[in-house]
Amino acid sequence: MIVDAHHHVWTADYPWLSAPDLAPIRRDYTLADLxxxxxxxxxxxTVLVEAGRCDAAETAEFLALAATAPRIAGVVGWASLTDPDLPATLAAYRDLPGGATLVGVRDQLQGVDDPEYLARPDVRAAMATIGGAGLAYDLVVHVRQLAACAEAVRATPGTVFVLDHLGKPRIGAGAEGFAEWRAAVAPLAACGNVVAKLSGLLVEAGPGWDVSLVRPYVDTALELLGAERLMIGSDWPVCELVASYSEALGTLDACLRELSADERAAVTAGTAIRTYRLDLAPASDLP
Known part of the structure; x- marks a missing residue:
């Protein structure tokens, strides 16, 4: 069994797609394409993840899509950590068609410039509310935000946090980028309520990506978190900036070949199933 724990769908009119360097992926991407x-x-x-529109209507659309698409086992919707009615927002999502597939939420924290944002009492209370609702919280952040994430995660032990894209390391910066990332991610990885996605790494490596550039990050993630706290994700269609869907998953497969059968089963399916409480048989239980 393979679970792609991170992909998107979107339409070409999403505002963030207007950036000039995103022209190659500025088109409609549908489940039929995937x-x-x-x-x-x-x-x-798969797990379908909010795609940066940052409104409740997108989440409603994704839940409705999941209700009719058996391959979508879960949806990570959008929710603001400063929503004063967050419990009602989450409850309303679950009352929508496909609401049972809501497995987590996230916001675009990578766009938050305030270094004290994750220390705000209302933000941490919202993180606790999400965990109390039985949902995971996906952290989409840059490497410079990882220290603040670790502090917030330690303060919110009842919530499971999912680090998207390994915290967006600056792979293209070579040894400097690796050293920066390892030092920043280690305290977060030490938190038992954190899991991470092996996703988005080819985009961070850039057009000249190679398996050898990605492997040290995968190896270090395995060292710091272990297979039971890692999952794979294609980050499609963002990956198409530099690589195809098959190349994105194929690169991860190449980095995981030395794992035991049980470890591979965890990274390729088991961790996602457990973390997001997907209604799928664990890989170890399959014939």
């Missing part, structure tokens, strides 16, 4: 690639890669199920 399905043949899932089949070719042997992917059993």
């Amino acid at each position: 399905t043949p690639q899932l089949e070719a890669a042997g992917v059993t199920a």
